[in-house]
Amino acid sequence: MIRKVLKRFLLFVCAPLLCFMLLGGGALWYYINFSHNDFSPSDVDVFLGAQPEALTEILDDEGAPIIELPAVSDWRLRTPMYRRTVKFGDMPDVMIRAALAAEDQRFFSHSGIDYQAIVRAAFEVFKESARESFRSYRPRMVFAEGGSTITQQVVRLTFLEEDLQREQKGEASRMDKIRRKIHEARRAVWLERRLSEKLGHRIAKERIFEAFANISYCGHGRYGFGACSIYYFGTPIKKIAVPDAALLAGMVRDPWEYSPRVHPGQAVLRRNTILRLMAEQGNITPEDEKRFVASPLRLVSATGDRTIAPSVVKFVLQTLWGMPNSATIRWESGATIRTTIKRSWQIEANDALEKGLDEYRKRHPDHAKKIQGAFVVIDSRCRVKALVGGSHATYTSFNRATEARRQPGSAFKPFDYLAALEDGFEWSFTINDAPVSVSMGRGRPRHIIGNYDGRFFGRIPMWQGLAESRNGATARLGMEVGTKKIVEVATRLGLNPNMEDFPTTTIGAEEVTPLELACAYAAFANGGFLSKPLIVEEVATVTGGMKYASERMQVLETDIASKMVEGLRHTVTWRKGTGRSLLKLNIPVFGKTGTTNDFRDAWFCGSTFGDTGVTACVWIGMDDRTPLGEPDLCRPRDAELRKHCEPGAVAALPIFEKFMSYIYRDASPEPLPEGMEERMEEAHRHGIVRD
Template identity: 35%
Template sequence: MIPRMVFRPRRAPSLPRPKLPRIPAAAWRWLALGLAGIVIFGAVTLAAAWGFACAGDACPSLDGLGEYDPEQASKVYAADGRLVTDLGLERRTVVPLKEMSPAVVEAFLATEDKRFYEHDGIDWVRVVGAAKGIALGGRLAGASTITMQLAGNLFPEEINRRERSIRRKIREAKVATRIEARYPKDKILELYLNQIDLGNRAFGVEAAAQRYFGKSVRELNVAEAATLAGMPQAPSRYNPRRNPTLAVQRRNVVLTLLRDNGLLTRDELERWKGYPLRLSSRSDYSGHAEYFVEYLRQQLEARFGTGLYRRGLRIYTTLDLDMQLAAERALETQLQAIEGGKYGKFPHRTYAEVQDRRADDEGEGARTPYLQGLLVTMDARTGHVRALVGGRDFTDSKFNRATQALRQPGSTFKPLVVAAAVEAGFPMSRIVVDDSFAFEAVPGEPLWEPKNYDLKYLGPMTMRRALFESRNIPLIRLGIEVGMDNVVAMARRCGLSGDIKPFPSIAIGAADVIPLEMISCFTTFASDGERALPQVVLRVEDAAGRILWQPQPRRERVMEPAPAWLVTDALRDVVRRGTAAGAVGAQTGFPSGGKTGTTNDGFDVWYIGFTRDLVTGIWMGFDQPQKIMANAQGGRLAAPAWAAYMREVYERRPPPGEFPRPEGLVAAEIDDRTGGLATPLCPKEVRFIESYLPGTEPTEYCPAHGGQMFGAPGPVQSPLTGSTEVPTLRPPTAPPVPAPDRTPAGVMGGVGPPPRSNRPR
């Protein structure tokens, strides 16, 4: 067995103590007098400084502090109550002390001022400690109480907390004692916790709790409370989003202080130190709907002024966040597909390439050099704007193309020409001619000869076919026959406010329009002839929940239901068998109508479509107008984005209904090529049941298929109703004669000023 060895340190040999020189008693007296003089001088100086600290207007008045009303950012909510973003320089929501989590209160007290309830604004223990630090060569710090910090936060101009001086400390301390003399401790603590800067533009514990943890301050646990309590010392340094490691280290220091103050056990301390930092993915949707919010902000600022940014308003909007997110995805996906060559060679720099070379593009301002787009969705009945995308990158360009741009609408304007014609008594089977013609638009100028997008002429056709096949020349002829002044009047009634001259070229969209206005025109055709004006605000409340503004939906009667339905049904043919049949009709399983649009040389492409409950318009082009690419057409580039977006929208909402026929219409079976009543000799593929306003139905049989052999048709038996049984004029039994030759009808003509666009589609 090995004996246990104990090691003992050896004592050093004792040395004789040196003899110190004896100080005379007189010297001690002089030293005492000197120290006393220094103390007296310091006290007198301090008293003088204290007395003059608030001389004149050096210190702020505390009047009104009891009615504490700090600046509070206004909050913007979606229609379903989800927070979108806030408007204001400072994010702040005032919360009473009694509604705060006790963990938050104790964490701040332990960290910032553990003797808060024991002093009168100045913690003399900390003052002495700070004085020792200065005497040892340290800096002036560490003595501020919660009340002193509050004084600096409430009155930043009178008390500059960035200034490191005795004078500033004295002024801060004096204001603190005045606050303590006037207000109870709980009120002071409440003011402090609602005022303090906690980084990320979050002022006060409620705003910080929402910003970092996505919850109210009422719900914070001990670790989360300690995270916030550790931030006042250096909000940027200990910001948990920017510096999570430092934030956790600082949090653990606060937790240790809670343990030292007897508020946590050792086991609780270790458990909370191990708690992971769980930040909310985002406390709002401020990265989305930025163009919508900016459009909203402009309207609210005009009504509420600067109070919008400091009164803590609650703004409930028409925005559907799910639609908005889907709109942003669908538009960007399609723009990237175009840039990526899916529809042919893209001859421009892409958005990604521009961003990679951002330094080369400085100075663009509102205009951007890459392909842009917009998308707006409105409720067809109320005008509520459900989604609004005004461009690809709000940070790069805040110019809202949906509400601020002026663009040519191309063929999306054509339904307004047809609407004016229907109101003038023209039936949808009216024959218009697709043939070349030219005229002198302006005396002394060359003749203008409009063209179709395919440079072909198809001869006589019905007004309906001219619309759903988007033929330029027949629509120009129709506008001239109806009267361009009547077309302009229809455009005004549908909501277009721009400079629209009564020139024939406007029939094919050669006039500048605001996209939102153009899109809202189509609510007329989605909702039985009533136009719904765009609206983004449901109501505005003050911070106490009192309603300040609650606008009502605005609707204007543009057309009676029956003539409006005729245009609607023709626009449904755009999807069923026209220019959007492939991109929309074949890709969606719900009833819809719409119109494609393409301006001269493919500078702008559009698709504005509607269901029974929603109207959505999409535009694509460059801020500096230029050709997008070869064969750029609205049906190829814009319509696919509409279909993809609307499919996603209707995955989350009931499918849209049909467009019921209003009362007062009659029907007749016609030859779709000639507009005459069908005969037994008309081929099946050209027969079509057309609807009419009473008195506008055809009175002659098809001239191309033996119409002269059948005499006059009988009267229509009954008006068309909403039933599935559609009364029609049926052709009589055919005599045994051969089919006649197909002879085209005559050609209409007309003159007018030159267009800015020859190729809308």
Template identity: 30%
Template structure:
């Protein structure tokens, strides 16, 4: 009996090393597979990342009526800032905050990954990221934001290949022009205009620190949405700059005491942002090309925008008294302006809100509103086609009309009635009662048809609520 028991125990012991070896062997195979995919991935090595990155800079350009450049349409409309124009304080702020070993590693930072994993294990949840600036560039330009191990492997492989083909300053230039920094600002040049209303070359050290701090969470650390968090984040960036030798201790204290001085409201990245947005949408509609093609095909797009009028139109919207943000954090009231040359039909200026953002609609053409008195020229055109003349007279007097079973008493804007006046005068003074009488005589459907023929495509022709009466 003892011998039999001994044999059973011996058999159990010998099975443990075999299982352990299988597990270790499996892990080694997986590990070597990861290493191969990261460092020797044939799909990445065959790819000319230099050409791919340069293609990301290939973009169409929109020009105004005088041939002046409005915007360059990268994958996301942005203003490109050559690395030589970016102040050293801004570069240092990003490096100190996002990747302080940027000049030591070759695309991936093994020490940084290990340090991040160690901190995450200690805290019991994800606390630190291990992505280098080069990896972030890869994610911004080539990969999705999805988080999984396979995307991470591709990210590392691309990053190593980019480091082999580009210098550190070149990588920084691509990175600083591709990162999203909130309120529709892609890249540091746009961020400088949005938050401080000036070109990136003129940023102060404390302003550079604020912009660099936005990279971690542009919406949360926005000084407009969360000023306290923005201030704390800026001061943390200043502290990190000191830790990594970019700022002296007395400078950290000095800049940390400065209040955050941004524009009262987010600025516009460039004059004509809403106009450019309309142009892209109109080209998509007319050509049926995708937006990515229109942006990246290297097209020269000439428009009728008058830069002086566009600037004044944007200013007119921006100086409207603000009542504060609504529950969607959009400043109210909003507005829109479209300026058209009546002799040619050319659009000279177009503004769709206070501050351009891809997160908000372009109110100049994407939101339908009641046209108000703007519909009257179609009424008078129908009258002229029906035999009325500009000098023909009608009586401006109080009206009572039954509409859908209810009484309606249209009034003039000044609450005055002029008696007998010509149609020319009625149109010039936007007299409501004359326009209403004309629609009654001509018939709503006839006015509807004329408006459609003249290009008004948003009218509703049928249904319970329609524009034909």
């Protein structure tokens, strides 16, 4: 009985099934290899010129990454896509061999489809179909997966992407999938044939493998072995280890199932399978296989979009959109943007600002959630070395370092004294430190300009008026020099070009950004040269690259700039100077504090000297302009009531001090010009002191 059943099964099920497969297979072989009339020759050029979406990477001044910004594969769903394109010549041999072992070991010898793999897959189809037919007592076809070459996978992901998406959404029938597989095989043969005619067999294969290596998905938004190696192992693809290469190669088949972050056990099993295949193919020794199989997973923490410099990222992107030729850059294909940022300084700037704000929060817990700040550090050419746009900033949040316009208060006074020096005044000239009544215009009552401590000293040297930030003396100097001259000087040094020449402009009533003020102060320190802010030095893309340099122009005579350094150094060395606490740094820094009415803004901007000098500018305040202190209770000369005051020397200067002590911990800045310190000591003997 069993023999009859078996005989009938072989005769009426297996034989027809086998004949169908042989006849159909022969026809299909001819169709795949020779029926290519519907393919366009231009598709070869499209393939060779294709540049897949890739991430944009922002680097610091030494080439280390600040952040990776993904491309977006679907702007409706905003699907992030992290890809680093890698040329075949930059792909390590171990990665190539691991990928071939996992996906297509005869890749370099077949012509687009692997007939051995097809025979193996056909046997699986026959076996599974026979089993299912036996169970159901009628002929049935069961299609098993497998047999796709690397070329077929490349064709699927480049030419047949729409069909693949329909399948993934469950919108394609079984026959649709069969038609897609046949079309995929035809195009794979055609593509290899045409590429080989155009480039030669070996180069054609290399270009196909390069495409495969850059479009393969490894999970978590990472595409291509270059991005995956960085994401999982923190290693550039050129330095990838053998077991790590095997793991990446094994993930291509099912990135979710074999993800080491989601299913580490499955990932290790799949990796070990690839290692075994590599050993069988002679790519590694049996001893190495045993050692690699025993090795644990070595994953780095996933960083996502976290960065040490979120405000830098925002400023970089804003800057690039306004740069010449930026419209010609193919951003969708990825870019590498090298910046001027010095990583260690950026980290220290972050820390200095947060610690300064924490100290303020201890003094004023009611404002703990509202207090904000900004910190800018530049070199002598206004190249941005560190930039913090706020407390706990993100790269989409308001950047107070470049976007916030606030009154600089007394940090503006150096421009009053600069105007006077250009008009022939000297630091030894005396000015009257007394109250000043100024017209506010438009029918408003006159405004009395007084001093922070409520005292007036009468005739004092100009340098002392700056060092002690005497409002009365500075306002009278401004009236003598003229506000038009002061506004001309300030705008020449890059401050607000729409600045008005009001009497209160002389004491910092006009608004500036921290970055603008820093670049202006740098002109004092570098001998009188103004540079436009620079944060992007180089942009490299698949279509080429561009380099940028700071534009520099002389805006001050060298001797005038030197005199400004001397005047600002008085604020540190004079016994009553507002920057006196900086003496403990034991380096020749100079700068100026700034405080606005009712303590709504606190500033300190300062520098070290020369072409190697550094300028840093700190602003502290609240976005809604709430006073930092309690102005009605503040009494600067009262030891108890002084706690209600929040001048720049208290809120901002310690942040500058902490940062400068870090960058000069093992180095010294350029010395001040010869004879300057001696002149200042002599001048201090004639300063007016009131206890």
